[in-house]
Amino acid sequence: MTATAANPNIQMPPAIDAHLVLDGLTIYYGSREAVARTDLAIPRARVTAIIGPSGCGKSTLLRSLNRMHETVPGGRAEGRVLLDGANIYDPSVDPIHVRRRIGMVFQQPNPLRARTIAENVSIGLELDGIGRREKEAAVERALKRAALWDEVADRLDRPGTALSGGQQQRLCLARALAVEPELILMDEPASALDPIATLRIEELIRELMTEITIVIVTHNMQQAARVSDYTMFMNLNERGSGGVVEAGPTQMIFTAPKSKQTEDYITGRFG
Amino acid sequence: MRTEISADSRRIRLGRQLQHGDLIFWIVALLFAVLVVVLLGAIIAVTWSGSADARHAFGWHFLTTTAWNPVSGQFGALPAIYGTIVSSIIALLFAAPLGVMIAIFLNSLCPAKLRMPIGMMVELLAAIPSVVYGMWGIFVFIPFFRSYISTPLSKTVGSALPLFSGPVNVGRGLLVAGIILAIMILPTIAAISRDVLAVVPNSQREAMLALGATRWEVIRHAELPYARAGIVGGMMLGLGRALGETMAATMVIGNTPKIHASLFQPATTAASLIASQLPNANTDLHSSALIYLALVLFLITLVANSIARALVWRVSRTGSGA
Amino acid sequence: MAQAIVGRRYRRRVLVNRLMLVLTVLATVISLVPLVLILVYVAEQGIGSLSIDFLTHTFRPISFGTTSTGGGVLHAIVGTVIITGFALLLAVPIGIMAGVYLSEYPGNAASTAIRFCVDVLSAMPSIVVGVTAYVLIVQRVKSFSGFAGSVALVVLMVPIITRTTEEILRLVPQTSREAAIALGAPKWRTTLTIVLPMALSGIATGVLLAFARAAGETAPLLVTVLGNNNLTYDLFGPMQALPLLAYRYTEQPYTVLNQQAWGAAFLLVVIVLGINILVRIVTRPRSHR
Ligand SMILES: Nc1ncnc2c1ncn2[C@@H]1O[C@H](COP(=O)(O)OP(=O)(O)O)[C@@H](O)[C@H]1O
Ligand SMILES: [Mg+2]
Numbered sequence: 001m002t003a004t005a006a007n008p009n010i011q012m013p014p015a016i017d018a019h020l021v022l023d024g025l026t027i028y029y030g031s032r033e034a035v036a037r038t039d040l041a042i043p044r045a046r047v048t049a050i051i052g053p054s055g056c057g058k059s060t061l062l063r064s065l066n067r068m069h070e071t072v073p074g075g076r077a078e079g080r081v082l083l084d085g086a087n088i089y090d091p092s093v094d095p096i097h098v099r100r101r102i103g104m105v106f107q108q109p110n111p112l113r114a115r116t117i118a119e120n121v122s123i124g125l126e127l128d129g130i131g132r133r134e135k136e137a138a139v140e141r142a143l144k145r146a147a148l149w150d151e152v153a154d155r156l157d158r159p160g161t162a163l164s165g166g167q168q169q170r171l172c173l174a175r176a177l178a179v180e181p182e183l184i185l186m187d188e189p190a191s192a193l194d195p196i197a198t199l200r201i202e203e204l205i206r207e208l209m210t211e212i213t214i215v216i217v218t219h220n221m222q223q224a225a226r227v228s229d230y231t232m233f234m235n236l237n238e239r240g241s242g243g244v245v246e247a248g249p250t251q252m253i254f255t256a257p258k259s260k261q262t263e264d265y266i267t268g269r270f271g
Numbered sequence: 272m273r274t275e276i277s278a279d280s281r282r283i284r285l286g287r288q289l290q291h292g293d294l295i296f297w298i299v300a301l302l303f304a305v306l307v308v309v310l311l312g313a314i315i316a317v318t319w320s321g322s323a324d325a326r327h328a329f330g331w332h333f334l335t336t337t338a339w340n341p342v343s344g345q346f347g348a349l350p351a352i353y354g355t356i357v358s359s360i361i362a363l364l365f366a367a368p369l370g371v372m373i374a375i376f377l378n379s380l381c382p383a384k385l386r387m388p389i390g391m392m393v394e395l396l397a398a399i400p401s402v403v404y405g406m407w408g409i410f411v412f413i414p415f416f417r418s419y420i421s422t423p424l425s426k427t428v429g430s431a432l433p434l435f436s437g438p439v440n441v442g443r444g445l446l447v448a449g450i451i452l453a454i455m456i457l458p459t460i461a462a463i464s465r466d467v468l469a470v471v472p473n474s475q476r477e478a479m480l481a482l483g484a485t486r487w488e489v490i491r492h493a494e495l496p497y498a499r500a501g502i503v504g505g506m507m508l509g510l511g512r513a514l515g516e517t518m519a520a521t522m523v524i525g526n527t528p529k530i531h532a533s534l535f536q537p538a539t540t541a542a543s544l545i546a547s548q549l550p551n552a553n554t555d556l557h558s559s560a561l562i563y564l565a566l567v568l569f570l571i572t573l574v575a576n577s578i579a580r581a582l583v584w585r586v587s588r589t590g591s592g593a
Numbered sequence: 594m595a596q597a598i599v600g601r602r603y604r605r606r607v608l609v610n611r612l613m614l615v616l617t618v619l620a621t622v623i624s625l626v627p628l629v630l631i632l633v634y635v636a637e638q639g640i641g642s643l644s645i646d647f648l649t650h651t652f653r654p655i656s657f658g659t660t661s662t663g664g665g666v667l668h669a670i671v672g673t674v675i676i677t678g679f680a681l682l683l684a685v686p687i688g689i690m691a692g693v694y695l696s697e698y699p700g701n702a703a704s705t706a707i708r709f710c711v712d713v714l715s716a717m718p719s720i721v722v723g724v725t726a727y728v729l730i731v732q733r734v735k736s737f738s739g740f741a742g743s744v745a746l747v748v749l750m751v752p753i754i755t756r757t758t759e760e761i762l763r764l765v766p767q768t769s770r771e772a773a774i775a776l777g778a779p780k781w782r783t784t785l786t787i788v789l790p791m792a793l794s795g796i797a798t799g800v801l802l803a804f805a806r807a808a809g810e811t812a813p814l815l816v817t818v819l820g821n822n823n824l825t826y827d828l829f830g831p832m833q834a835l836p837l838l839a840y841r842y843t844e845q846p847y848t849v850l851n852q853q854a855w856g857a858a859f860l861l862v863v864i865v866l867g868i869n870i871l872v873r874i875v876t877r878p879r880s881h882r
Contacts, residue, residue: 071480094607100483110474114496123492124482129602172478179482296781297698303690304707307755310748311710314717314725321728372620380617389621391873396628398869400809402836403858406843407631410638410851454627461624485610508716515718517812518840542720542812549727549816550737558732565724569717576716 009258011248012041012230019044019183019213020065024079027057027064029072034060036243037079040232047205047214049228049250051221053265056234057242058217059107062185065215066102067095083183100124102183103176108192109168111160111175118156120171124179138178146174147204166197173204184208186216190223202227221266225254233262314569322563324556333563339528339544341552346560348567350528354445354538355568358520359513361449361534362456367506369453370460374502375490377461378468390465397458405522408451413442413523421446421535433532443525446534451519456509463505467498467586497586504582511575515568517542541568632862639859642852652822655847666857668824672832676739676818677807679828680746685800688751692758692796697784715752722748723813730817737819739832745813750803757799761792798872805868809861811836835861 012018018041027035035057042048050058063069064077067088080087088098111120121139122130130138139156143149148170152163160171169189176184186205190198205214205227218224224231231254232247246253246262257263325333329346336347377390417439425437471494479489495502525537526547545561545568552558646665653664691711695704722745730741765788773783789796819831820841835857842854 066481068477068481071477096483096485096603096606098483099481104477104481106474106477106481108474110472110478112475112478112493112496114499123479127482127484127488127492127602127606175478175482293780296779296784300690300694300697301703303687304694304703306687307691307707307714307751308710310751311714313729314721314748317725317728318721321724321732369620369624372617373624376617376621380614381621389625391870392625392628393621394873395866395869396624398805398809398865399628399631400811400836400858400861400865402809402811402840403631403635403862406839406854406858407634409843411630411634454624457624485606487610487613488606490613511716515716515720517718517720518836521812522840522843542718545720545724546812546815549724550819562724562728565721569721572716572718573713576713580712 007039007244009246009248009262010040010244011252012043017044018042018082019084020215021082021085022065022079023082025061025064025081026078027060027069028074028076028078029060030074033239033241035064035234036237036239036241038244040244040247042213042215043230044213045209045211046229047209047216047227048230048232049224050215050217050232050234051219051224051265052234052242052245053236054219055242056236058219058234059187060242061234061244062187062215062217063104065185066104066183067098068104070095100179101181102185103179103181105169105172105176105184105186105189107188109165109172111163111168111171113159113161115160116157117152117160117163117171120160121174121178124175142174142178145177145208146170147200148174164197166193166200169193169197169201170204173201177208181212183213183215186214188217188219191219198223221254225250233257233259233265235261235265318562318566318569322559322566324559325563328556329560329563333560334567337528337530341548341554341557344554344556346556346563348541348560348564350530351539351541351544351564352567352571353530354448354524354528355514355540355542355571357534358445358448358452358524358538358540359510361446362452362513363506363510365450365453366457366460366509370457370505370509371464371495371502373457373461374464374468375494378465379486379490379494393461394458396454401455401516401518402522404451404455404519408447408519408523409443412451413447416447416450417442425533425535429533429535434534436533437535439535441525441537443523443537444533444535445524445531445538448520448524448538448540449534451523452513452516455516455519456512459512460505460509463508463583464498464502467501467505467583468494470586471497500582501586504579504584504586507575507579507582511572511579514575515542515572517546521546541565541571632866635855635859635862638852638855639862642856643859647853647856651824655849666833666835666838666853666860668821669833669835669838669857670860671824671826672739672818672821672834673808673836675826675828676742676814676832676834677746677804679740680743680750680807681800681804683743684747684750684754684803687747688754688799688803689758689796691751691755692762692799693784693789695755695759696762697780697788711752711755714748715756717748719745719749719810720812720816723816726813727816734829736829737817737831739818739828739830741817742814742832742834743828745817746807746810749810749813750807753803753806754796754799757802758792758796761795761799762788764795765791795876798876801868801872805865809836809865811840815840 020042022038022040024037024039026033026037050062052058060069065081069075069077077089080089112123118139121142122135125135125138140149143152148167151167163171190201208214228250231250233245233253234242235245237243246257246259253262254266257266325346333348334352335349337349338345338347339350373393377386381389421439424435425439429436475493475497476489479493520540521543524539524543526539526543527537528539528544541564545565549558549561552561648665649667650665651668691707695708698704726741726745730744731737769787770783773787814834814837818834818837820837821831821833825832839854839857842850
C-alpha cells in the first residue's frame with residue numbers, strides 16, 4: 001500500500017480488510033493546510049482511536065471522513081477517501097448519502113431542542129419517510145443498542161434535553177444508530193461526561209464494534225488503550241499543520257512506539 | 272455576615288458619592304429617566320380621564336356595539352376594532368411567511384457580500400414614512416388592485432364567497448389596507464426572525480447535517496423549531512405595528528365605520544377613525560369616545576407587544592424554543 | 594457508490610430542498626419589489642414638481658381653469674423644521690440622560706421599571722400619543738398648535754434615543770471607566786468626560802434616527818398641529834408640516850396639489866432614507882454574525 005511507502009510508521013495491517021482508505025487526503029481551512037497529506041487504511045468492524053495534543057487536527061481529520069468538514073466556512077479537502085473502494089469525494093456523490101452511511105457523535109451532546117426523546121431518535125428515518133409502526137420499532141431498537149431503552153422507555157415523549165449529560169450522549173448515539181450506518185465517527189464523545197457515564201459509553205463502543213466500524217477521537221490515552229484496536233497518533237509538524245505521525249495496533253503504539261514523538265506523548269512528556 | 276459587608280461598602284460608596292458630587296449626578300440622571308415613566312404615566316392618565324364621559328355613557332357596550340353616529344351621539348367601537356384586527360391579521364398572513372423566508376435567506380443562503388445590502392434594503396421598508404405608503408396605495412396600488420385582483424376575483428369567486436364579493440369600484444377597503452400594512456411590517460418580522468435564527472447554536476445544525484439532512488431539512492428540523500418562539504414573537508411585534516399604524520390605513524381603508532362581509536368594501540380602523548375625526552369632533556361625547564378608542568387601541572397593542580417581547584426574550588436569553 | 598443506499602424519498606427530498614431554497618430567494622425578491630416601486634414612483638413624481646418656486650413659496654389658492662403652479666411648500670418645510678427641531682431640543686436631553694442612567698446604574702428596580710416604560714413607549718401607536726397631546730394641550734388652550742405636535746413627537750423620539758444611548762454606552766469598555774476611577778475621578782466626571790465622548794458618534798446615530806422617525810410622522814400632527822396654509826413661525830398656533838401637507842394635498846381634487854404632495858413626499862423620503870442609509874453605512878450593525 002502507498003500508505004506504508006509514504007510513512008514507514010503507519011502500520012495498519014493490510015491483512016484486515018479496509019473499510020475506509022485515506023488516499024492522499026489533505027485538509028484545509030481556506031488556504032491554510034490543517035492536516036497534511038495522509039495515506040492510511042481504517043479496518044472494518046474495529047475501533048480506531050485518534051490521539052494527539054489539542055489543535056493537531058484530530059477533529060478536522062475525523063470530520064473530513066463523512067464530508068462534515070466542508071460545512072464550515074472555508075473547509076475543503078483534497079485527495080480521496082474510499083468507502084468500500086468508492087471515493088466519497090467524487091463529484092458525482094451527494095454528501096447526504098455519505099453522511100447517511102457514516103454517522104457522527106459530537107463532543108457536546110446535541111439532542112435537538114424542542115423535540116422529544118422518540119423524535120430525536122427517529123428524525124433521521126423521518127427524512128426518508130417512514131411508517132408509524134416501523135418508526136416505533138426502529139426507535140426501540142436504536143435505544144436498546146445505545147443501552148438507553150430501560151432508562152427512557154416510560155418517557156419517550158419527554159424533551160431530549162431533560163436527560164442527564166450521559167443519557168443525552170447515548171441518545172445522540174441512538175439517533176446516529178437509528179439510520180443503520182456502517183461506520184460511526186465519535187469526536188471525544190465522553191469528554192463532557194462523568195467517569196461512570198464515560199464507562200457506559202466505552203462499553204457501548206466495545207459492543208458496537210462487532211457490527212460497526214468506529215473511529216473515535218480522544219485526548220485520553222487510557223481511553224484509547226481501553227477501547228481501541230488500532231491507534232493513530234497525530235501531532236503538529238514543523239509547518240504548523242497536523243499530521244499522522246504513527247499508526248498501528250493499539251498494543252504496539254502503547255508498548256513499542258516507533259516514533260520518538262509518540263513515545264514522548266504516551267509517556268506524558270508533552271501534550 | 273454578607274449583608275453587613277455590603278451595607279458597609281454601600282455606606283462607604285455613598286460617602287464617596289457625596290464627596291464628589293456623584294449623588295447630584297445620580298439624582299439628575301434619575302430625574303431625567305423618571306421623566307420617561309412620567310410620559311408613559313401621562314398617556315395612560317390622560318386617555319383614562321379624557322375617556323371618562325364615553326366610558327360612563329357606554330361602558331363595555333362600547334366594544335360590542337356597531338353604531339357610530341356623531342350626530343345622534345351613538346358610539347360603538349366594534350367596526351373600528353373589527354377593521355383594526357382584520358386588517359392586521361391580513362397583514363400578518365402576507366408578511367409572516369415572507370418575513371421568515373427572507374430571514375432564512377439572509378441567515379443561511381445569501382452570499383456574504385450581498386447580506387448587508389439586501390438586509391439594509393429590507394430594513395429601509397420600515398423607514399419609509401407611512402404617509403408615503405398611503406399615497407402610493409392611493410395612486411398606484413389601488414388602481415392596480417382594482418383592475419387585476421378585486422374585479423376578477425369578485426366576478427368569479429366572489430359570487431360564491433361573500434368575503435370576495437363586489438362592488439369593487441371604491442377601491443379602498445380592508446384587503447388593500449391589509450396588503451399595504453403587510454409591506455410595512457415585513458421588515459420587523461424579517462429582522463427579528465433573522466436575529467433569533469442567528470442564535471441557533473451550530474451544534475443543532477450539525478445534529479441534522481450528520482444524519483444526512485439537506486440544507487432545507489436542517490432549517491426545517493433544527494433551526495425553525497429552535498427559534499420558533501422568537502419567530503412568533505417577531506410576528507407579534509409586527510402585528511403590534513400593524514394594529515397601531517395610522518396613516519397608511521387611514522388613506523387606503525376608506526374610513527367607513529361599518530362591518531361588511533366583503534374584504535373589498537371600505538372599513539375603518541381604530542387609529543384611522545381617531546385621526547380622521549378627532550380634529551373635527553364638535554361634541555364632548557364625540558371626542559371622549561375617540562379618546563376611549565385610543566385607550567382601547569393602546570391596550571390591544573400593549574397585549575400584543577408584551578406577548579411578543581416575552582417570546583423573543585425567551586429564545587435569545589435561555590435559548591429554549593420549546 | 595450510493596445507489597444501494599439511496600433513500601426511498603431521495604429524489605423528492607432533493608426537489609423539496611431546491612424548491613424551498615428558490616422560494617426564499619423569491620420571497621426576498623418579492624419583498625424588495627414594493628421598495629423599488631415606491632422609491633421609483635416617488636422620485637418620478639417628486640422630482641418633476643421640484644422647483645425654486647416649490648421650495649420658496651407658500652400655498653397659493655387655486656381656481657378652476659387656471660394653470661397656476663399652486664405656489665410651494667415653504668410653510669411646510671419651516672413648520673417641520675420648527676416642530677421637529679423643538680421636539681429634538683426636549684427629547685435629546687431626556688433621552689440621553691435616561692440612557693446614561695440605564696447603562697451606568699443598571700440592575701436596580703428603578704432601571705428595570707424605566708426600561709419597561711421605554712419598551713412600552715417605543716411600541717406605542719403614534720396616534721395614541723397624538724391623542725394625549727390633543728387632550729393635554731389642544732383641548733386645554735382651545736387651539737391647535739405646533740407646540741402640541743412637538744410634545745407628541747418628543748414621546749416618539751425619547752425611546753429611540755434612550756435605547757441607542759444605553760446600548761452604545763454598554764459597549765464602552767469597563768476598563769476605561771475603571772482607569773478613570775482608579776485615578777480618583779468621580780463617577781460623574783468619568784461619565785461626562787470619558788464615557789459619553791467615546792460614545793458620541795453612537796449617540797448621534799440614535800438622535801438622527803429619532804429625528805428621521807419624527808420628521809415622517811403624520812398621525813400625531815394631524816390631531817395636534819392641524820395644518821396651516823400660511824407661513825408662520827408661531828409655535829403656539831396651527832402650523833403646516835411636510836407629511837401633513839402631503840396627506841392633505843393627496844386628498845384634494847386638484848392635480849396641482851397632488852403633484853405638490855408628491856414633491857413633499859419626495860423631500861421626506863430623501864431626508865428619512867438618507868439618514869437611515871447614512872447611519873447604517875457608518876455603523877454597519879450587521880456586518881458580522
Ligand atoms: N472553523 C475553523 N476555521 C479555521 N481553522 C480552524 C477551524 N476549526 C479548527 N481550526 C484549526 O484547525 C486546527 C485543528 O483543529 P482541530 O481539528 O479542532 O484540532 P483537535 O481536534 O485536534 O483539537 C487548529 O489549528 C484550529 O485552530
Ligand atoms: Mg477536537
